[in-house]
Amino acid sequence: MIDKQTFVELADKVAGGIANEQELSLYSNYINQFKGNLEWNADFMGNEAETKIELLTKIHTALTVKAIPFYQKATFKYLIAACIALVVTAIGAVFYNSNLNSLKSKSKIAFENDVAPGGNNAVLTLADGSQVLLNDTDNGKIIEEKGISITKAKDGQLIYRVIDREAKDISNKEIVAYNTITTPRGGQYQVILPDGTQVWLNASSSLKFPTYFSANQRNVILTGEAYFEVSKDKTKSFIVNVDGMSVEVLGTHFDVMAYKDEESINTTLLEGSVKVTKNNESRILKPGQQAKVKDGIQVVQAAADALAWKNGLTSFIDADIRTIMRQVARWYDVEVKYEGEIPRRLFTGEISRKANLSELIKIIKLSNIQLKLEGNVITVMP
Incomplete structure (x- = not known):
């Protein structure tokens, strides 16, 4: 010592x-x-x-x-x-x-007017357009119809179960209905799809999916960010569709980040393999790699903070202040303004997503970045 x-x-x-x-x-x-x-x-x-x-x-x-x-x-x-x-x-x-x-x-x-962190909060939109506010709904069965049972098992988790694979409409056609789960800014949620695939939705995200995967593919549509643990099925590939890009797997763990205000769509692979396709270009990822899709597909080593949000952390490695503030705005549901010319600096650090906003602000201030919190607006100054 x-x-x-x-x-x-x-x-x-x-x-x-x-x-x-x-x-x-x-x-x-x-x-x-x-x-x-x-x-x-x-x-x-x-x-x-x-x-x-x-x-x-x-x-x-x-x-x-x-x-x-x-x-x-x-x-x-x-x-x-x-x-x-x-x-x-x-x-x-x-x-x-x-x-x-x-x-x-x-x-x-x-910090008299501190901002609490986000939490489990989402809206489920059913095929008929009706909506269920999940944070206001008691645990237990939400709905059972057309061969599907939807249950809120606990705070932050929604489970789909197929109870009748032969459900058909009056014309004897197989029923395929689509639901959408949407998280607001300051919200996150977990859903277990009918095939057993587990999905964690980050703040300001949505996932559209069929209530029963009946075709030879399991297709879902994502906006925002989600982490997937795909149930293995060699007969049906699982495909995440994101703004003209697709991520195809048979069974694996990966994250897709596709916020409109970020520079690229990032797919990060934890285990197994995935195929990322944009237009006519495709790349196969290995565990620990990340595909950055913008004009083309660039494969890089994934940063250690890529999956931090899913593990309950706000984390940044060599990130500039604007990148950090985009995370902050989504999780704490605040607006961010900039005054003056903000110097080019890179930051490394992490804090629990359960921490109030003031705690994160204190850490950032250690690096001579001035932040002012008024109501739900953060002002960043040189």
Whole structure:
């Protein structure tokens, strides 16, 4: 174990890019030893998330950390990691500092009109056009007709079951009806399709699907973002259709992000394989790869934060402020405005999607980006 002063000097070298191999190894080992060893004592230390953010602010000031230009993004990540480690080594020394209480009181004043995070919220539109507000509906069976049973099993989960595969209309034709589940900004939902495929819908998204997959393909239509765990069926490929693009699988786990305000449609593969097709171009993905579809299809290694939302995190790796704010706007259902010329900076960090907006704002402010929250409007300033 090294003392705090030695660690500060080591962190400075890592951040400055002048640490040798031995020093980098020492730094890495110290960080790894730190992870998982801390048991947070709420009685002594207070709210964990709030206290860590405040301590980060104090350390940030003490080390005179300034925002690093985008071409120095790697050292910026090292420095943030150093600050996080220092949070724990410094807790005992600074927790009772009178300035901390001042920070807490100012924080409460600054965020009197805080914004709560999103949650399980969606609307189910049935084939006849009628709508079911799922967050206002009690758990249990919602509807049973035309060979299909629809059940709200628990908050945030909708289950389709085929109870009569021979259901036909009066002309003896097989019935194929389409339903749509839609999440608003600040909403998410999970649906289990008739074939057993599980789908997690992110905020501001929709999925249109047949109540029974009767043909030789399982076709659904997506807007926004969804994570799929497709039930295996070698006789019926599963196809996600998105704005002129298709993703075809037999059974696998993948994510499709297709928001209109993003630069590309991104398909990220977790396991199995998928075929991504746009116009006359197709590419096969391997696990850990991502297809970015814009004018053509570009295959890259998937970033570690691609599936963070499904795991309950708001996460960003080397992301600019506008990319981050698009995530924020969708999950917290807020508007974002920009004043002045915002410097080009890249950020790395993550926070629980259960955190209030103020907690995320505090983290971003550590990098000298000014954010102002008024009502449901965030203003970003240089």
